[in-house]
Amino acid sequence: MQPCWSSVESTEARKSGTVDETGEVSYDFEQKIFRLQEELTELHRQKGNLAGEFIELNKSVQEKDKLIASKNARIAEIETGVKKLQTTNMNLLDEVHKLERSNKLLREEKLAISESFECVQAKNRELEDDRCKLIERMNKLQVVVEQLKNIEHDVNYRKAQEAIRKQLAEAASISVDETPFTGPAQVFNAVIPQKAVAEIDANEGEVNSVRFTPSGQLFGSAGFDRKLRLWAVVEGKCELRSTLVGCNAAVTAIDFDPNETVVLGASSDFSCRVWTLSDSRLRVNLTGHSERVVSAKFIGSSKRVVTVSSDRTIKLWDVDRCQCKRTILAGSASQDVVACTGLGAVITGHFDHNLRIWDERTGNNTDKITLSARITGLDISPDCTQVLACTRNNTVEVVNLRMKRVTQCLASEEFRVGLDIVRPTFSPDAQFAAAGGQDGGVYIWNAQSGQLEKCLRGHNNIVVCCHWNPSADHIMSSMGEKPTEKRRKESIIDLSKYLDKRIRVKFTGGREAIGILKGCDNLHNMVLDCTTEFLRDPDDPHRLTEDTRELGLVVCRGPSVELVCPADGMESIPNPFVQQE
Structure with a gap:
């Protein structure tokens, strides 16, 4: 191929009028040059196209390089993740092996525990059989003990009757008029006593409870000597009529039924007992509490009894069947209970300052009245409209059951409640209220006005219980621990x-x-x-x-x-x- 400047030289030669030795420029040569120029132009065009394709391919190569780099980075990242997962997998395999070994040990321990449990169950069945046998034997022994105590009482009773017969034989000329029981005495207007007319050592040790019969002809006393004694007041003197035995621990409270046929005694030996007044024999032993029975009352008749215990339960009993009809979970320890036949309810006083009213039929807590402090004792008015509550706040509070609130708070500067069990009393007409103090005095208030009417002196220690005679003319009180010489x-x-x-x-x-x-x-x-x-x-x-x-x-x-x-x-x-x- 000739360079491009040759054609230019030919043109210049033609312009100058010079001609090659051959004498002319042939047409073929020009055509050849023209074709060569076209080829050159085509080559330049192809070169341009190739350059564009090269650029496009170069861009594509760069993009592919970038893609390969990203893929390589992703591959490296995945390889790193694979290594981590392989390490985690190895760790998990180790954990699986450990868990398999632990599981094997646990299965072996479970097998051993199952064998031990079967042995314990067998031993428990043996102990349960022994317990049932012991309970059956204990019940039989309890029956024998009660029979022996009744026999002992019968012997003492016959001896006493024989002594009385001899005395009557010696004094045959003296006629004795017997006054038959005429039922509960009518309610009299209360008279505030002025002095002590009789003093007796009712029980050996402390006396926990004293109470008159509904007629007022007899009264009972009970205490730490495990005996319940029945007394009669004759011409200003107290005569012992009978001693009731059968309790294995201190007697905490007593009560008489409205017809004066039986007497009830709550005891610290987790039970409550019923004796008949006619022959002083032990008739019923009510057991079921897991702690000491602190108080018990008849509910309207001798066939129903309510008890409260330190185990925080209240039990309603059927005396004829000698069984518990209902157990109520009180939630707080109670120190006393009264029966309100007018409302068909029982009322308990508790350590959490609350006076609770329970429906006798359903056992539901129908009302709760909050007092100033924990309650130590209760009494109910004869018309069942008011409750008297003694509290550790050194107050005696009168609660109206219709209004469900405290209507009178009885207090005195000298009155102090010295024990957790101090039982107050209403007068038969509910006009007065009395309670024993720490200083040995029996404080008497007007329940209507709240005024302190009288403080009877005579005890030299804490007075724990007092009860107003239904005849409304005198009060009986009992003292705590007797001071020794x-x-x-x-x-x-x-x-x-x-x-x-x-x-x-x-x-x-x-x-x-x-x-x-x-x-x-x-x-x-x-x-x-x-x-x-x-x-x-x-x-x-x-x-x-x-x-x-x-x-x-x-x-x-x-x-x-x-x-x-x-x-x-x-x-x-x-x-x-x-x-x-």
């Missing part, structure tokens, strides 16, 4: 000579402690070190047990100190109020 030698006047020595201190309320006297003043405010307190008996909060607890350093306020003595006893105390021998 040693305890009447009250206190050490000069406490300074007992510094750094062990002394025993009794506080108001019954608590006692032993400690080393580290300081004192003339008001008996004391500081004790290494102090040990004696714990109370849970079945008898007025008695101390041998169990103790350490208190360390204790500050004793003088007004709370009732008795101080050396730790080795009280006989060595010189009593400043008694002439020494």
Whole structure:
């Protein structure tokens, strides 16, 4: 191929009039040049097209390179994830192996536990059979014990009748007029007693409950000697008519049926018993509570009884069938119960300050009345419209059952409730209310006006129960723990000579402690070190047990100190109020 400038030179030669030696430029040569020019043009066009295709292919290659790079990155990421998953898979396989081993061990343990459980079940069945046999044997022994006690009573009764027969034979000339029972006495206008007309040691130890019969001809007393005694007041003197036995622990409350045929006694041995008044024989033993029975009442007749217990349950009993008809879960400990036949309900007083009314037929709690403090005892008016409640807030509150609220709060500056069980009483006409105080007084208020009418003195310890005679002319009251002769030698006047020595201190309320006297003043405010307190008996909060607890350093306020003595006893105390021998 000739360069392009050759054609230009030919053109210039033609213009200048010069001609090659051949003499002319042939037409063929020009045509050839023209074709060559066209080919050159075509080649340039193809070159341009190829350059465009090259650019497009280059772009495509770049895009493919980018795609390959992204794919490679994705492949690397996936490979990294695969490695992680392989590691996780290996860990999970290890966990599976561990779980398989643990599962195998658990299956072996389950098998061993199943075998042990079967052995325990077999032993439990044996123990259950033994328990049933023991319960059956205990019931038989209980029947035998009751029969023996009845036989003992019959023997004592025959001896007493024989003695009476001999006395009657010696005094045959004296005629005795017997006054038959004429039913409950009518309600009289109450008269406030002015002085004590009789005093007896009704029971050995503390007396928990006293109560007149509906006619007022007899009264009963019961306490920690496990006996229920029946008394008659004859010409101002109290005569013992009968002693009812059968309880295995302290008798906490008594009640008479309206017809005066039987007497009811609640006991700390988790049961309640019924005796007949005609022959003083034990007739029914109601068992079912898991803690001590604190109170019991007849409901309208001798066939129905309600009991409350420290196990926080209320039980309604059918006396004829000797079985529990209904058990009510009270939710709070109760210290007393009364029956309201007018409403068909029973009313209980509780530690949570509430007076609860229960429907006798359904066992539902129909009403709840909140008082000022925990309730220690109850009484109900003869017309069943008012309830009298004694509380630890040192008040006696009158609750109207129709208005469902407290209508009168009876209190006095000197009146103090010293125990968790203090039972008040209404007068037969419900005009007056009475309750025992910590100072030994029997306080009598006007239930309508709330005014303190009288404070009867005569007891030298806490009065725990009182009851108004249906004849409305006198009140009976019972005292807590009787003070012994040693305890009447009250206190050490000069406490300074007992510094750094062990002394025993009794506080108001019954608590006692032993400690080393580290300081004192003339008001008996004391500081004790290494102090040990004696714990109370849970079945008898007025008695101390041998169990103790350490208190360390204790500050004793003088007004709370009732008795101080050396730790080795009280006989060595010189009593400043008694002439020494």
